Amino acid sequence: MLYIGVDLGTSAVKLLLMNETGKIEKIVSREYPLYFPKPGWSEQNPEDWWKQSLEGIRELTAECDKSQVAGISFGGQMHGLVILDENDEVIRPAILWNDGRTQKETDYLNEVIGKERISACTANIAFAGFTAPKILWVKENEPENFKKIRKIMLPKDYLAYKLSGVHCCDTSDASGMLLFDVKNRCWSKEMLKICGITEEQMPKLFESYETVGTLKDELAEMLQIPNTCKIVAGAGDNAAAAVGTGTVGDGRCNISLGTSGTIFISSKEFGVDPNNALHAFAHADGNYHLMGCMLSAASCNKWWMDEIIGTKDYRKEQAAIDKLGENKVYFLPYLMGERSPHNNPNARGTFIGLTMDTTRADMTQAVLEGVAFAIRDSFEVAKSLGIKIERTKICGGGAKSPLWRKIIANVLNIKVDIIKAEEGPALGGAMLAAVANGEFASVEEAAEKIVEVVDTIEPEQELAAKYEEKYRKFAKIYPTVKDLFKEIV
Template sequence: MYIGIDLGTSGLKALLIDERQRAVAEETIPLTVQRPRDGWSEQDPASWIAACGEAMRALAAKADLGAVRGIGLSGHMHGATLLGADDHPLRPCILWNDTRAHEEAAALDSDPQFRQITGNIVFPGFTAPKLLWVAKHEPDIFAATRKVLLPKDYLRLWLTGRHVAEMSDAAGTAWFDTGRRCWSEALLEATTMDLSYMPDLVEGSEVSGTLRPDLAKGWGLPEGVVIAGGGGDNAASGVGVGVVKAGQAFVSLGTSGVLFAASDAYQPDSASAVHTFCHALPDTWHQMGVILAAADALNWWGRVAGADASALTGALGPVRAPGRAVFLPYLGGERTPHNDAAVRGSFHGLDHVTDRDAMTRAVLEGVTFAIRDSYDALTSTGTRIDRLIAVGGGSKSDYWVGAIATALNIPVEIPQAGDFGGAFGAARLAMMAATGAGAEIATPPDIARTVEPAGDLTEAFAEGHARYRAAYTKPRN
């Protein structure tokens, strides 16, 4: 048996699977985000440890964990977890959707070696610019920092006692040579750091350490349980949904929105604001377009409208041509393709007949058009998308999935009921690490149905996308 632990922004999930990759038990513990200022987003790393312990104890109460052979880790990327000499955090972790370091990111991005070596724009949410921000605004903390860990790798430190990262997550720090799959000493030097600050590296399907005996005993696990390298949340989800070869892709409608395509080769195009990262499997990479608010935008609208998000979307009926109302879902800035930390969300084109349903459709269409932006950016680099699978909570909305299929003019596959996200991918990586199995076990899920594009609406969605792009170019405060 194998366990996948996925450290999400809003909760930590632990999933137990058997040798046939069937879910046996799961537990999710909620987490909260602190936003002390506009554009800031932080979490206390101690809350991750508490949530992991609670989730593991709950799993042990639901199932016998005596046959567990491996644990895999997945987690939200880019977070700056700064540790002192005693390995304790010096401050709250600065999260992926924190944009305070936009000036520092721009400064690093102006140095050509960053794009050349990492294959990516230096986004404000990446790890390296956050360290420059800390050095400038919290110099005592920067001076005391001895290790920088990504969020899931702080969990790994607690589980194993080792400082280890893996390639897919490390590639989102702006300190990583993505083509060579190693830390870049030149980029570390450019931020007044060196290799001593960085954890060791393994591939996601390799062993990173073994579970501490005291934790194993307390949770009813055998001694010697291996901890796999795991993956950043999207790379682990790619393994979970079986997107591991060129031509395979998934669209994730979670807190953020992701269009993720696997690649057999390293083929960056940083100018398009496409992310080019290592995959969680050896000798594979992936490209993705990222929008910072997908289901998060719908949930925001639900709070404003005073209704549950599922009730709002369930009342819409079949997909129809986009209306005059346009919504830009940039509630906390945007990545692909704009790389704009300052832009904020907005409605455009409202009139006297605009009602709640029209505004709900505008929110869904706004996120859809942001995904279309990512699709255009990915395919312009030569990335193939032959097969697209929809995952995440937003994929439960027929209207939303139909809008995406129509806007991209590509069929979207809906898996049969099951969990194919980061926790499942992490469990698969644990199986690989424990047994020596390879990518052959990362098969796509059985498909319940395929949503075809509404052919009579593709032109209307193209026109709606054009209105959406025009709204972004208007002057903003």
């Protein structure tokens, strides 16, 4: 049998075709526009997602036995607000995860309603990117649109609705809306009331590996795919990517060094750190996860290489670094502010420790180490909750650097596993579709049989000890300078 994973990203939809053994048969990608109608705003037209996804499925299945396509599932950009009217028509463009218009609403939730009350309802506090502040913004600024709302959906769930006719949402993606009681895996009645909406306006909840419906007859005929093809709930992009890297079950970890950076820790037990420094979300395997998200990771290295020293030869610059653990230069990687664990939009990138003998290689090394130290900040929060992590998977563009992988292994003092196929949320989506069809008994079994580790970076005792000392110094820099940031922004 064949399974389709749909990764609905911010700039493109990536579709992957996988067989029942986990072999990837084909991958296609189709782009769509991103709109910035005002400074700080970020929107997309859900119909663009649908059109390109439909064409992408056609292209993906053009050369296969279409009768074998048994399931379609998803990974998708989180937090976006899609609102439908009584005719299931889109009311306004979707407001995306990286839209910054809701600071007033975020402050209202955190400061007037109060972080403790919000966290008690949802296990999280408000961030400008989350969905609930966007609903409050529409209520305040577009009251006519607010009155029309019949259904509130997330981006990937709009695709699932168009394919199946079912208004659905999975628990991992719902966790990022600030409308979901993560511990009890249900909509929070109190948060819905705070936002002025009802449970009837919310989609039906499913676990990520559950079937929400089957392919509509008219689409089955159009695509020449059986109408028995299951449409499976899927997951938010980070949770779907975690499935694709085998980060499921208890105490598993994945580090992503993409444009932004995440440390994703799976757990069978629900847990929230007292300061809400990490996001506490439901996981696609039916359990839970904690996630630290830093806004600038590999993008820090790209900025340093491309904009500051003016080179595209990243490998050559890193080859000059030969004294790990001995650098006296430190870098705070907060080029776009910071989310986890500081939640400070005013934080800024900072070099400290420069002297007349500081070299170009020292500063390049400081950038790589600064990102690793910032990931450890979130890692330390997880450890404070009693979570024991001995190894991690690693993915993303930055993870292609052997040097950066070595730094991560020794800064965190854990083993770093390199996986064979790194296809992120699209592979995770296809795996969830296979689980829903009974190819595997659980998400954990699918990960065990499909995800292959091809190399492991071991921490070195002497180097890890040097980085332990360096991290303790790094950890003192942000608290010392944070009050300056609001004066200089």
